[in-house]
Amino acid sequence: MSERIGQVVKEFRAYTRRMKDYTETIGVMSWDMRTGAPKKGLGQRSEVIGTLSGDLFKMSISPEMKAFLDVLAEPDTYGKLDPITKGIVRECKKEYEKSHAIPPELYQEYVVLTNKSESAWEDARKNNDFASFRPYLEKILEYTNRFLEIWGYKGHKYNTLLDHYEPGMTVETLDSLFDGLRLKTVDLLKEIQERGQATNPSFLEQHFRKEEQRRFSHLVLQRIGYDFDAGRLDESAHPFATGLNPGDVRITTRYDENDFRTAIFSTIHEAGHAIYEQNISAELIGTLLSDGTSMGIHESQSRFLENIIGRSHEFWSCFFDDLLKFFPRQFQGVSLEQFFRAINQVQPSLIRVEADELTYNLHIMLRYELEKALIGGDLTVAELPGAWEEKMKDYLGVVPPNDADGVLQDVHWSFGAFGYFPSYSLGNIYAAQFEAALLRDVPDYREAVRSGEFGVVKKWLTDNIHKHGKLLEPKEILESVTGEAINSGYLVRYLEDKYTQVYNL
């Protein structure tokens, strides 16, 4: 590599490090806003975050960035870069191409629109009034279509949107993944419903004091390998994880004193996200690759920990004595078997975020199909509530009594995040594939979980997935770990096994 290129690399690394510093900054301020910043300062704080985000955005499409990419993304030069610089160039190029192409005025109008639209959605949901939200959603679709004309697309228009959240994912792949999954899920659901309740789960809905829940959550987090020297657990209205840097990955949870499941499973879920980022390789710290590689892979880590590990018989076999110590009154006379069945109960319901592990994917497929139809021009916003009801009935056999609990339940569309929903189910699909690979490499991993040796699992995840951060793309990670392309068959098998165990199918 020539001296000149060496110098450009050095400057590019410093420039992108600064971008990462800004990203961490915005992360700290957003975390603070959501975990306890005093309300009278929030207006000013939003403006400050706006300023910093604007500055970061400008860096990503600046003339300096263009000059860096002109040199470093040039194929001959690119081929000779070290892997980390290469990864950063790849990510910056993607971002540059996506953002630079949009005329700034158009983008500015869109930002203003989505801000208004999010408030409009909040009001609409509160008042159960889809009509008041409809013009906003129509406008957002209009802008999305204009952006798509600029970005271009291969095959279905929706592919470009999918690619923003899950690099390389297409409608063709998703359709085939989801088709098999949907049929099997509907079959399984029918079988389960014929079987009736596996147990009466009402013991989960007693009074559980927040303080004990908090302490129990801490105990579980510590044992499963969440590093409290590189993180902290707080409360927020909606649980989230935020990786500021691998030495500071925070999670939040929400305590419901009348439902044991709320806090513990959202805590484990967020810990899955957090353990991912805590274990990103040290050499990536301070680079734009110090992050999860995609929404889908990130979600695979949270869902793996929450569902495949956290709702397993082995996991609760490990924690059952502690559970009884923390909540002796509530779980008096409850067996491990009953507890395991209760936390895995399947029950079709209206709200995605409250859905069980099996029916959850049906909620996602419904949204995916509606998004695809909206973007493809096969469905209008006006027809959306009707289409929602119809699909709910088809897939889940339940019909929302109103739009607030139906088409208005999620925030995503209000800020134009079309293409985001599939990541949740991709997370489940990846997670099951990873588990199969784990079982191949560590055949007795379930026994390790039962005896509380979570280190075995954590080490495998770190070595195979976490340490890479965003250095490898999702496809590369999946293929290097499993030797296969994405395949929903593993999730189907996992679900069949799981519910055979829970419901004695």
Add this chain to the structure above:
Amino acid sequence: MSERIGQVVKEFRAYTRRMKDYTETIGVMSWDMRTGAPKKGLGQRSEVIGTLSGDLFKMSISPEMKAFLDVLAEPDTYGKLDPITKGIVRECKKEYEKSHAIPPELYQEYVVLTNKSESAWEDARKNNDFASFRPYLEKILEYTNRFLEIWGYKGHKYNTLLDHYEPGMTVETLDSLFDGLRLKTVDLLKEIQERGQATNPSFLEQHFRKEEQRRFSHLVLQRIGYDFDAGRLDESAHPFATGLNPGDVRITTRYDENDFRTAIFSTIHEAGHAIYEQNISAELIGTLLSDGTSMGIHESQSRFLENIIGRSHEFWSCFFDDLLKFFPRQFQGVSLEQFFRAINQVQPSLIRVEADELTYNLHIMLRYELEKALIGGDLTVAELPGAWEEKMKDYLGVVPPNDADGVLQDVHWSFGAFGYFPSYSLGNIYAAQFEAALLRDVPDYREAVRSGEFGVVKKWLTDNIHKHGKLLEPKEILESVTGEAINSGYLVRYLEDKYTQVYNL
């Protein structure tokens, strides 16, 4: 004002608003670092704060800033500006002149030096080893002298340093303020020591559970007018207040379960700082004038609330019933009178931050005189420990058994903050002057405090001091409120009255 000037003002206001946004950002990140950020992320976090601070510094000396000042600080134009823009121009000009004159390499060397020096100081204090810190302090003095050659000075060299913390303050003024104060303080101290203990304060050193202390602190904060919708109370190793914006001014405290005084008085002290910034006029929000006007005025607000209000008989008369409710066992049989005397006990001691209200100023004068001699070239760093001991003996009658509890006790010199210490006593002097003015305007204010009507005092402080933020300079505020120049006679009188009451002199 011409259209062109109008346009420059508009751009200047946007530019400086961005600087304020960066200031808030750095504030949030520093607060976070000091209140619970996980330790493994601190290294990376320091770098991020460094990046943002560097960017803010660059804005303050940029060619754009120079161009703004060239237009707006031009006397004719300046005279026609609105008061807020005028104030911002004044502050930016001061900062520009101070920072721009220093060659960037020199400044960079100095930043590196002070970082190392602060660690060296920490180690030196831990190991009671002044010799290891001495070369750092010598270097820092060397740089300070180089800066002073660049900045220039009128009269004593130290004047320029004083001016950085307290605009307009000079050695001449300080010497005359402190001379009177020192003589009277030493006299009063002698009288008090002859009188012996006013009461036995050992009941303050029982076990006080943190949780009750926390709740009691909240109660007091709420009543004295700290707005929890615009703030929050956390814990940190060293208590501090930080004003992110007037809607978000946070305080921290430190709980000592074996000493009742630690948390409550530091909480009230920080609340004094915080109430100042919470009540800055709304029109200043987002400008560089949304801040306290100087270190001394800021400290006057904390010391007014902590000492003049918070250690008064009236204050504890108001809170005594609550005190007994929170700590019935600890204060069983203790009278209001005894309590009042105990929290106002005078006892010469080694450590500034633990000093009582009377002897505190002696600690400051000692540091002031040593700083002045160091800067003036009348004292070498090598002679410093000896000079320290001598003055301690002279002023306080106690001699530190080692340098850790003597010349090494404060962090300030390790990062070159010469000129900072006098602000603490200036705060006391201003506070007493303000109290005299309050008494003139609201003659029954003490009765109001006794009946818990703190709103009266808060309103007076807001109208006269707080609302102005940094719009008025310290001198202007003092003179507009009191009609007088700075005068330590009020503090002397206040101290005489106070200790006459406490010790029946």
